[in-house]
Amino acid sequence: MxxxxxxxxxxxxxxxxxxxxxxxxxxxxxxxxxxxxxxxxxxxxxxxxxxxxxxxxxxxxxxxxxxxxxxxxxxxxxxxxxxxxxxxxxxxKRPSLALGTVYSSKKIGEYMSQMYGCAKQEHLVGIYLDTKSQVLLQKSIFKGTLNSATVHPREIFKEAVKCSAARFMVVHNHPSGNVTPSKNDLALTDRLLECGEMLGITLLDHIIVGDNSYLSMREEELIA
Missing domain, CATH: 1.10.150 (DNA polymerase; domain 1)
Structure with a gap:
């Protein structure tokens, strides 16, 4: 500017x-x-x-x-x-993810709903974990319209490699408030699962948040 x-x-x-x-x-x-x-x-x-x-x-x-x-x-x-x-x-003093702490999908979904649920643009955040599922890093990766053209797995995995993460979650918001996964959301999840399997870095969950709610793909058994 x-x-x-x-x-x-x-x-x-x-x-x-x-x-x-x-x-x-x-x-x-x-x-x-x-x-x-x-x-x-x-x-x-x-x-x-x-x-x-x-x-x-x-x-x-x-x-x-x-x-x-x-x-x-x-x-x-x-x-x-x-x-x-x-x-x-x-x-x-607002709540935040403490490094070295293990969080459930529910806790992360509730926290991210507070952080990004009312945002007017889409945000995608990576949460990177060690072998004990303790948080190593929370990183904002994308902002704007999220689709297969703008969200590339290499940007997500680059951060995972930097902090030597064994596992990770991705979280993004739906400005509409509707947390139902779109086709793009499901396609991105599949790509991250495939890339993670090749790199040995496991995708634990893909969480979608709205203003007062969240959806965990693992809880919904969209991720096995």
């Missing part, structure tokens, strides 16, 4: 839709967040003040009450950065 000097929230929204939030600069990200509580003009002023004094967003956690008041126009909404800080702290 190209850095812009004069922020335009509509332009940024288009860029996010096409390239994702991960492509936003710290400056653009702060501007978007400030627009939720302030006018575009005030959001631009706050963003400019912050980055004229600090290098990156990490330093926001160290701001004093007075420094926060100095950033805001006419002492408006002094609670704003306090709320942001509290949100960030709680987000860091």
């Amino acid at each position: 190209t850095l812009i000097n004069s922020f335009d929230i509509n332009f940024l929204a288009d860029q996010i839709e096409h390239y994702g939030t991960q492509e936003l600069t710290d400056r653009e990200l702060l501007f978007c967040v400030c627009c939720s509580a302030f006018s575009k003009r005030d959001a631009t002023t706050i963003t400019g003040k912050f980055f004229s004094q600090y290098e990156d967003l990490e330093q926001m956690q160290y701001l004093t009450d007075q420094e926060i008041r100095d950033l805001l126009p006419e002492n408006q909404k002094n609670w704003f950065f306090e709320v942001l800080s509290e949100f960030a702290q709680r987000f860091e």
Whole structure:
């Protein structure tokens, strides 16, 4: 994404839709967040003040009450950065897959439903395990429309080889909320089973998640 000097929230929204939030600069990200509580003009002023004094967003956690008041126009909404800080702290405490832990398909399905069930784009995540089925790595591999043309087994197995995984699961979401496997889902599962057999890296499960539900292909006996 190209850095812009004069922020335009509509332009940024288009860029996010096409390239994702991960492509936003710290400056653009702060501007978007400030627009939720302030006018575009005030959001631009706050963003400019912050980055004229600090290098990156990490330093926001160290701001004093007075420094926060100095950033805001006419002492408006002094609670704003306090709320942001509290949100960030709680987000860091969200449930996550702990490395070295064994999880059932049910636990992973429930966790991934919280993480990706409401996403508007499809995501495919690999969960890589050792010989004792302990988690070695959780890796986001694809984002967008998932089909046989975009999801190639080599990208999934590349991560498995990197971390010396003996087994793995793949999880992806259906933005529609319907967790019924599509023909593409079943075809991908078959390809991963075949490739895994050749490489000696076993596919334990392919889990599909929706906003409040999940489907495990192993539980449904779609994977023997």
